[in-house]
Amino acid sequence: MQDLPSPTALPPRSLNALDRCQKQFPLSATPFADMAAMLGDGWTASELMQLLREAQQAGLLSRLGAVFAPNTVGSSTLAALAVAPERLDAVAAYVSSHAEVNHNYQRQHHFNLWFVVTASDVAAVTDVLSRIHLATGLTPLNLPLLREYHIDLGFALDGSTAVRQPQRVPEPIRPDWRQQRLLxxxxSGLPLQLRPFxxxxxxxxxxxxxxxxxxxDWQAGGVLRRFGAVLRHAELGYRHNAMCVWQIDDAATRETIAWQLAGEPAVTLCYERPARLPYWPYQLFCMIHASDAASLQAALGQIIQRHGLQQYAHAVLPSLKRYTQRGACYGHHA
Structure with a gap:
């Protein structure tokens, strides 16, 4: 992964503005002017847009846009392939060529290519997985979300950790044609201009x-989890991440441990997905991000110790290469 300037090299004023744009960006006709007024400290709409443009060009800002609660306005799944090393780049390129694939990573495991498929409904997700199977001859593990315990797509730029509240899980909606077009x-995210909407x-x-x-309306109902800056974790200095998975067969025990993990500051994602025996026995997933491999290992070790997880079979899948990271696409043009 190429070296980029650490975000902490940005002036504190710019860092604070980017941080607050993650979760406080206003849904208004003139959001950049309103955000600048909220920030104070001499910010203007044009200066704020310039900061966001530069962050986008540097790869730090993925997009300015909507982050929906999982499976509320569409359908998604986490999938994995076991790819022979000599085929990996070619298969990854084919997987990433699908507009419905918004994350695609190489991870250290027998199942070494992990990707998220997001589309308007379950049938569309299944269709993408079928196309990948037919084109590659490889059968994807299909691991749809069963229950979320913690999903935080904002990264604190000041290193702080907020108190975590249980997240609302809204009922799925059936978007009409107008909503489909908006989705x-x-x-591609919000254009950086004075009246972007x-x-x-x-x-x-x-x-x-x-x-x-x-x-x-979507935000008030919890369907829209947040609207704002979506930052890339590697460019933020969180250059190491690992997907940690546990096999906890008893449902009540699994739920108890999941809530404990969801409260850990080092855990950015925690959710339950189905086991796929005999290939994949794990049901509980969490993501840990850290600045370096040693910090990641230390954080994981402390979590295992603190919650008595030594007794459960687990696997750690460090991220080795990012092929694709972009906004999820829901809906279609009428």
């Missing part, structure tokens, strides 16, 4: 007010 238009509205044939009201 499709949101894929006007352009977004033009893309999907709605008015600016209709777009804002719909986003505000």
């Amino acid at each position: 499709a238009a949101l894929c 006007t352009l977004l509205a033009t893309r999907c044939g709605l008015t600016e007010q209709e777009v804002l009201l719909q986003l505000q």
